[in-house]
Every structure is written in structure tokens, then in C-alpha cells.
Amino acid sequence: MNLPSSFPLVKHQKLGCGAVNERSRHLVSTMAEPTNTPMPASTPVPASTPRSSSPLQQYSIPSLTPNATTATIPLWPSTTSSPDTATRKPQRPIVLHIGDPIKYNPDTYAEFNAAFEVIRPPTPERERNELIRALKEKRWGHFSAIFRPFWGTGGEMGRWDAELIDLLPSSVKVFASAGAGFDWADTKLLGERGIIYCNSGLAAAEAVADFSVAMIISTFRHLPWCMNAATFPYLTSSSDARSTFRECHARATAASHNPRGHTLGLIGFGNIGQQIAAKMGNPAFGMKIAYYDVVRKPAAVDSELRATFYEKLEGLMKVSDCVVLCTPASADGRPIITAETFGYLRPGTRFVNIARGSLVDEEALADALDSGVVGAAALDVHMDEPSVNERLVRMATGLGFDDRGQHPGRVMLTCHNAGGTVETHVGFEELSMRNILRVVRDGGEAVTPVNLHWLREKKGV
Numbered sequence: 001m002n003l004p005s006s007f008p009l010v011k012h013q014k015l016g017c018g019a020v021n022e023r024s025r026h027l028v029s030t031m032a033e034p035t036n037t038p039m040p041a042s043t044p045v046p047a048s049t050p051r052s053s054s055p056l057q058q059y060s061i062p063s064l065t066p067n068a069t070t071a072t073i074p075l076w077p078s079t080t081s082s083p084d085t086a087t088r089k090p091q092r093p094i095v096l097h098i099g100d101p102i103k104y105n106p107d108t109y110a111e112f113n114a115a116f117e118v119i120r121p122p123t124p125e126r127e128r129n130e131l132i133r134a135l136k137e138k139r140w141g142h143f144s145a146i147f148r149p150f151w152g153t154g155g156e157m158g159r160w161d162a163e164l165i166d167l168l169p170s171s172v173k174v175f176a177s178a179g180a181g182f183d184w185a186d187t188k189l190l191g192e193r194g195i196i197y198c199n200s201g202l203a204a205a206e207a208v209a210d211f212s213v214a215m216i217i218s219t220f221r222h223l224p225w226c227m228n229a230a231t232f233p234y235l236t237s238s239s240d241a242r243s244t245f246r247e248c249h250a251r252a253t254a255a256s257h258n259p260r261g262h263t264l265g266l267i268g269f270g271n272i273g274q275q276i277a278a279k280m281g282n283p284a285f286g287m288k289i290a291y292y293d294v295v296r297k298p299a300a301v302d303s304e305l306r307a308t309f310y311e312k313l314e315g316l317m318k319v320s321d322c323v324v325l326c327t328p329a330s331a332d333g334r335p336i337i338t339a340e341t342f343g344y345l346r347p348g349t350r351f352v353n354i355a356r357g358s359l360v361d362e363e364a365l366a367d368a369l370d371s372g373v374v375g376a377a378a379l380d381v382h383m384d385e386p387s388v389n390e391r392l393v394r395m396a397t398g399l400g401f402d403d404r405g406q407h408p409g410r411v412m413l414t415c416h417n418a419g420g421t422v423e424t425h426v427g428f429e430e431l432s433m434r435n436i437l438r439v440v441r442d443g444g445e446a447v448t449p450v451n452l453h454w455l456r457e458k459k460g461v
């Protein structure tokens, strides 16, 4: 999709998703405040330029000048801990690389390797107990950065909480990770320790927004009903395939609507929320865009996306025909969408979650679907992943109308797939390396920090 050349992601680049509740206000307003390094004025505007093979180029992150050749540098080293790292003085700053080796960006990795001594501990050293032992022994010396380029690996140690963070050497300046979400790390504590945490939401935003489009459409058109009716009878032979097909064909029409003219209520208006707005608003799907965030976006963003800001979550919920959650997990891990908040909705409102499962009380959602307050839902993320709420599964997979006459297939459930594309992962690697190069090698500002607020607070700025 061609975004306007002045697309707000470029002019007002924000960190990760937007923000929502009072509980998370402190943390989230960090993300919402304009603390990101502004892109240089000369940076080409992404949307009006042809797409390159690097997704980061479309986000206008300036290229780094290569200062190393791939000929002399191993691109996929499996460097393991070296016993003398703790005592000898490193020639280059040390970077602790957790997770899989780099796959997609050999040129940037060559540059990265030239700038840093990259240590990639093997999996056993990334398990929590062994990691704790290694940190206590200072096995990797005075490393300057932690680098996690993939979302699927590098999380073996579990959450980066006080137990791990307190063991980090004071030399650590930056922790750059794959992933838009950052609930796996206590970014406040990292900030208080003077460590910048950089997420990679910028690299995932397009994929997540695309997936959200599919989910929003699903809630208007009941895709699970249409798909299940065409296929399930053949799998289970429990019902007559031809009559199931005919029933869905005949009855889905009355329950289905075009999104055009309906109000899309976005909870969180960061990179992802803004991209969803750009895709679902005019001129594409023609939805009216409304949003709630703890910090109102600049007027230029609102006007570019024809978005109406609501100061209160309640206000947004009341006017929305489809509510989409696109905000980080609450700092305290508690849901913000509960029986009380579902109570603000008009009957039949659609609900989509592509953010974090912990944000939604799933039993309250199932109740709201039962009562018809929520007409259809689509969830990519779940409270207890990799398990999925069984009441919601029944609503996603049934073929018959329920006792209240509600049609089947009102829920779409997926496996936390929204951000999962090759392009996202190319971007995760590239962006994480650029963050570390900027901070540690160049002494500059991080590209996508999410916790500067806590660093500032610590320094009393």
C-alpha cells in the first residue's frame, strides 16, 4: 500500500504501540512522548519511494556506512564464552548476543562484528539458572549491550526481572531486542539502571497491521463461520456437508456488513494503531477512525489519518462499531478490558486483540459474546499462550446456532501470528543492530528506545 509521502510514522515516529490505562500511564507515556530520535530531514520519505528489499528502508532508518568487509569477518560465528573474557581488556566493546545467529542481514552484521566483540552463548548458558551463574561469574566480562535479534529464540531465561537485571555489569548501556511487545523485560528497572531498552515494533508494524485488517474484516463478515461451514463437515462427518454449506450461504448475509462508514475504535495509537488506521480508513476501507491513548497524538497525525481522539476509554468504547486493542501490556500485567469495559459497548460491537492476551479478561469476553454485547471477535493473542480459552474455542468452531439464536463462527482465533513475516524478522535483526551501533559505537541516540522516561527520571532530568 502506498502511504502518503508525509505519513505520520515518519514525521512522528513513535515507539511500539500506544497506551491505555492509568495503571500503565507512567510506563506508556514514555512510549508516547516524542523522545525518539527524529529522522534526519534529508531522509527519504518511505512511502513515496519504491519498496526495497529491506523493510527498514521503508521506515527511513538511515543506512550505516559499512566499515568492514565480509571477506575477513565470519558472518555467522558461534562464538561461545571464552574463559579469559572476564579478565582481559577487550579490543572492542563486547555485545552479548542471545538467541539464533543472524540470518538476513550479513552486511550489517559484518559491520557489527567489526565494531564489537560478539559473544553468543550456546543455549544451555541462556537457561535461567546457568545464565545467573554466568552473570555472577562475570563470564562475559564487562559487556556493553545485549542483542536479541529474534523473537522465537533468546528468551530461554524467561523474564528479565530484578533477579537477572541486578546481575548485569554496570557497563551495559543498551538492550536491543526483536519484538514489538516488551513485557518480557522490566523496562522500568532497566531504565533505572541506566540501560536503554529498544524494541522492534517499527519492524513489525506493517505485518501486524495487515493481519489486523484481516481480523477486522473477519468480525464484519464472519469468516470463521464461512470457512468452517465449507470444511468441517468433511473432517468430522458429523453433519451433512451440503446442507451446512447451503445454510451458511443463505444465512451469513443477514449477519454480515461492509466496514465502510462504521467506526473503528483503536485503543493505542502508536506505529501499529496508526498503520491500521491508514489501511482501514479512507480511501481504502472507508472506516471512520477513532482512538484512545494516554497522550493525544500531534494534530498533524490526527488530521493525516482523519482520526478523532477520545480522552477516555469509556468514550471510545461507546462510539465504536469495532474495537481493536493495539497497545502494550499493562505494566502490572492486569487486564484493561474487563466486564466493566465491555459494559460500555453497544450491543453487537466487534472486538479484535492483536496486542497481548494479558490485556483482556477472556471470561468477560466470552460472557459478552454470549450475551450479544460483543457480536464477533478475533484474537491473535491469548491470556495463557500457548493454550486457548475453551469457551472461545467452542464459539470459534461450532457449526450450529446457539440457544439464543446466535450464529456459529463468531470468533476467529489465531496463534500469535500477526507480526510473523520474513520482512518483520529481517527488520528485527537490522533494527536491533542499528540501535546498538548508534548507542555503543557512535555514542548517539537509540533509534527505538522505549524506556528513556525511566532513565531521565533516574538522572533527575
Ligand SMILES: O=CC(=O)O
Residues within 6 Å of the ligand: 151, 178, 179, 180, 181, 182, 204, 419
Ligand atoms: O508479539 C509480537 C511482538 O511483540 O513483536
